[in-house]
Amino acid sequence: MRIGSLFILALLGTIGCAVQPNNPSFPLEKAQAERALSVMAEHPRPLARPLLLVGGFWDFHLSTPLYRWYFHRTSGDDRIVCVNVAFCGSFEECRRKLIEAVDEAFPNRDPQFTTEVDVVGASLGGLVARFAAAPSPDPAKPRRLRMARLFTVASPHMGATLRRSLDLRSFMTI
Numbered sequence: 277m278r279i280g281s282l283f284i285l286a287l288l289g290t291i292g293c294a295v296q297p298n299n300p301s302f303p304l305e306k307a308q309a310e311r312a313l314s315v316m317a318e319h320p321r322p323l324a325r326p327l328l329l330v331g332g333f334w335d336f337h338l339s340t341p342l343y344r345w346y347f348h349r350t351s352g353d354d355r356i357v358c359v360n361v362a363f364c365g366s367f368e369e370c371r372r373k374l375i376e377a378v379d380e381a382f383p384n385r386d387p388q389f390t391t392e393v394d395v396v397g398a399s400l401g402g403l404v405a406r407f408a409a410a411p412s413p414d415p416a417k418p419r420r421l422r423m424a425r426l427f428t429v430a431s432p433h434m435g436a437t438l439r440r441s442l443d444l445r446s447f448m449t450i
Contacts, residue, residue, distance in 0.1 A: 337358070
């Protein structure tokens, strides 16, 4: 596959997940969000529980450090773990990676669940977090993510709309 084809696939993959309609239940302009972040940074409050930030497909650990900076700036809390799932070969591998990261940062003895965390998942990261919190498909590895709240950013919970409209094989040269 040529480099140009990889670039086009990366661009299309990003657009397919990120181009979504605004949420009418949560109307917020960019200026309002920036103002709210500034106010929160002036009066930081600790997080209610540890925070797990999960990057997206082909993210290469770019979004989670930025999210970490924002959350640390507004909370003053260091209980934030970033996980990159860009190089996982399967959802099961991603699941293991999330559970191991939480167990390493916030160990507990519960054989079924990790320490309870809030999760922010970007793109594929939102899907992976849902999978990690669901009952394990492998009875030999029942441990799962104990998730209090999940926030997703551009996660294709109903599938990637761009993928349905394009035959990506036409962009590839083998």
